[in-house]
Amino acid sequence: MATTTATITLSSFDIADNALSISNTSTFYTAGTNTGITETTGLARKKTSSGTNTVLIEPGVANSVGADITADKSAKVYIKNTNDRGDGTKYVTIMILTREIGRLYGGDWMLIPYKAASGKNLEFTAYDTTETTLEYCVFYE
């Protein structure tokens, strides 16, 4: 087994009267066990200059990056919009199928658990035709 950890640190010295400091580390285990996840897509990049909907990950679809991602268990997905923030108006909308999760502005990242079942595509739509680059990685079993 492998040991992969994800640590988040949320901090602010002025969002409240006292400083905010939240830090937690999770280890990526297979569902319901203490056995580390051993499968990953590796870190990948996808560029688009399209303002229309684009598939990022297609679970179980042959010859796609998601070909082996088929278990609705404890998969995790990391996605980052590597563009710079620019004027702050441009973002990438991240969706699971047609359901919008949220907007990643330039420099933003997200880490979510993933119901990696057939048909549960992760998709994105760029704000416009400005070239946008996403980095992403799936950890799965």
Next chain:
Amino acid sequence: MATTTATLTLASSDLLTDNLSLSSTMNLYQGGTTATGLEQMNYHRAIIPTGTNFDLIEESDALKDNSNYVYIINKNTDVTDYVTLSINDEVIGHLYAGDWAYFPWSCNLSAAATDSTIELEANTHECIVEYALFHVGETLVTATDA
């Protein structure tokens, strides 16, 4: 404005042949701005019983069409305990004991069919979760005796 940062570190020495070491830091800004930080936050700790899908973070007119960021962690320690995270009826995934998630959230009030309420259901055992919403605004409720 406030300055809030979220930093992720992904690390493994044995998942791949070479070390995996990834770090990324972002500022939590208001949408449509170059550098204006989010100024409001809610932080909760809740015990989620099994058997029911609960609304965790509900839609609000003050939250729509802007930047909101959500952090959720399952604080249970039994590895078999997990919660299922959904946006309305669309399951995002499962958070097992110790797992956390962090993501932007679009509050979409356009129609019931695209209801964007964040929901959580505990499986196998009640789960203690902590969650935070960093947001642009809150719809305050006028007191009935106002």
